[in-house]
Amino acid sequence: MALVSAGSIRFHVQQLPSCVRRDEPPGSARERPVVVFLHGLVVDNLSSFYCPLALPAARAGHEVVLYDLRGHGRTERPATGYDSRTAVRDLFGVLGALGLGGRRLHLVGNSHGGTLALHAALARPDLVAGLTLLEPPLSGAWVENMVDTLSAAALSLEDSPVPAELLSLRLRKAANLTAIADALLNRTTLIDDIAASRTFTPADYARLRCPVLIVCGEHSELVPGAVELARHAADRVVALEILPGLGHDVLKETSGTLRAAVLAHLDASAVVAASGSRIGALVP
Template identity: 40%
Template sequence: MAEVTVGGLRFHVQRLGPEAGVPVVFLHGLIMDNLSSWFFTAAPKVAAHQPVVLYDLRGHGKSERPATGYGVQDMVEDLCGILDESLPADQRVELVGNSFGGLLALAFALARPERVRGLCLVDGQVHDEAFGPEMEASLGLEGRERDEMIARSFKDWLGRHSERKRNRLARNASELVHGTSLVRDIAHSVPPSAGELERVSCPVLALYGERSDVRERGENLAARLPNAQLEIIEGCTHSLLWEQTAQLEQRVLAWVGRESGEEG
């Protein structure tokens, strides 16, 4: 395990693959997720051809868990610092984000467009006016209602693991939601304006599940981005990373290696 310190916080970071080539940075989802969701799926496939960086978001996995500082812009600054520590300052990257990781990838592209070569949003959450209130209403519940909401929201993710690991993941998720300002900070983060979205000039591949609960918002987002390509994955829900893993791996591999002869 490698550690990188950014803003006084320790982050768990993994580097895979060769030194040469366009780096690909994989971003995972919130609460119940960590870098392992990419480490055991697409990341090794991409690392056979290009450099790969994975890390646990603040408060997740093996990264340090502060009590506060979970706003979208806080996480953008985390990513910026991790790239500064891991890669040359002028190196542009491909960002591949699942769920909240897609939201974070787009936020980073808005803040640091000079560092981004392209985006791949895998059923990415959409930071619109409804996102914060919906998150606060669901994860801001108390007691048993809150624990049941966490379990329902992440039932597909939990179903891939043993009961012992499920219990540990659920306990960690509960501690993150109960013991930090994550819900409040993200809910109060300001979403990008339509004008800001229209200035995202890098290529964007937006992959959404046919039956995903965020599909319609993802379609609306893709329509606002000037250089976006939208693809709907048949039969999939928000958990398309697990429902069509092989198909997704091939699509990501082709996308991040485009125009450089690195598709495999």
């Protein structure tokens, strides 16, 4: 486990060095964007990416960074700062602490992590060379539904005996996740910060200039938002892939379809970044 300080917070970080590819000259891996993974809310953490995508990306020749977001996993849990602007500042602070400040990035975000990745791309288009968004929640309706869901969960966890009962049953991992959820929902501003978050506009999508892959499950309620992003983005920037039979759970896809799509997009985005081209190089 590695802990790095960014601002006043210690973040749990994992780095995976790129494997040397036989078809590339020495040192070329460093010219590729660093692939940074951003996970979802509350009970999620960096581990959800580790085997499905992070290890395969490193083995394919990409330098990889994973970290637990503020308040999640093994990262410290301050009472405030769960808004998107602070999350973007955390991202670049973590990378700076790792000595990666100024490097080009490819951001891979799952669920809420996808919205953070998009905010980062809009804030720093000079550094974000590519995006992979898995089930990104982009609409105001999602924000309202999520706030309602999190508020209900907070009430059910407040003063709940469940963590102690899980420990008594030696279900340590479940107890730990439940305790983290309770702390995030009842002792931080996370719910209020999510409720106050700014939703994206067509004008935001039109400003995107890096290649974007969006992956959604066929039965996901988030597909319309992904289609809206693709419709308003600049021509040939966004590729949208719908995985049949899935909902808001594409990371659980086990056939290798997701992994193949993401690795292909990482490779193609790296080529675009190296060539200096921004639009029209990836999406037919």
